[in-house]
Structures are given as structure tokens and as C-alpha cells.
Amino acid sequence: xxxxxxxxxxxxxxxxxxxxxxxxxxxxxxxxxxxxxxxxxxxxxxxxxxxxxxxxxxxxxxxxxxxxxxxxxxxxxxxxxxxxxxxxxxxxxx
Numbered sequence: 001x002x003x004x005x006x007x008x009x010x011x012x013x014x015x016x017x018x019x020x021x022x023x024x025x026x027x028x029x030x031x032x033x034x035x036x037x038x039x040x041x042x043x044x045x046x047x048x049x050x051x052x053x054x055x056x057x058x059x060x061x062x063x064x065x066x067x068x069x070x071x072x073x074x075x076x077x078x079x080x081x082x083x084x085x086x087x088x089x090x091x092x093x094x
Contacts, residue, residue, distance in 0.1 A: 057089075058087060058088065058089040061088075063082075063085075064081075065081075
């Protein structure tokens with residue numbers, strides 16, 4: 001039984017495509033790991049990242065106001081100096 005050259009070429013091309021697809025599927029895990037490694041390197045170069053479970057810090061808010069009231073044609077002169085300071089400490093360790 002003799003196979004025509006067209007059929008033989010079709011079988012050879014099909015086998016070649018099958019080998020290429022099979023090799024890409026086999027390399028998929030390695031390519032995925034390589035891409036994840038590059039992402040991690042980029043993130044590490046940015047510095048320490050925010051983690052709400054281990055974050056500690058404090059915030060200080062200071063508000064100062066000075067109010068002067070002068071009424072024209074009267075003797076009243078009011079001055080008020082107010083200072084309010086709030087400090088909040090937080091720890092994400094649970």
C-alpha cells in the first residue's frame with residue numbers, strides 16, 4: 001500500500017505541529033515560574049510592601065488656631081488660642 005505524497009506531507013506537518021504544541025505545554029510550568037520570578041524581583045526592588053498584619057506606626061495630628069474678634073465701635077476684644085494634639089498608635093499584629 002502506497003501513501004500519496006500529499007498525505008505523507010499532511011501527516012508530517014501534523015506530527016510537527018503536535019510536537020511543537022506538546023513542547024509548549026511541557027514548558028508552560030517553567031515559563032510561568034520564570035514570569036513569577038521576574039514579577040517578584042520587580043516588587044522586591046520597589047522596597048518593603050504594605051502588610052496590614054505586620055504594620056506598625058503612629059500618626060500625630062496637631063491643630064492650632066488663633067481667633068481674634070474685633071467689633072468696630074465697641075470696646076470688646078476677644079482672643080482665643082487653641083491647640084489640639086492627637087496621637088494615634090496602631091499595630092497590625094493580631
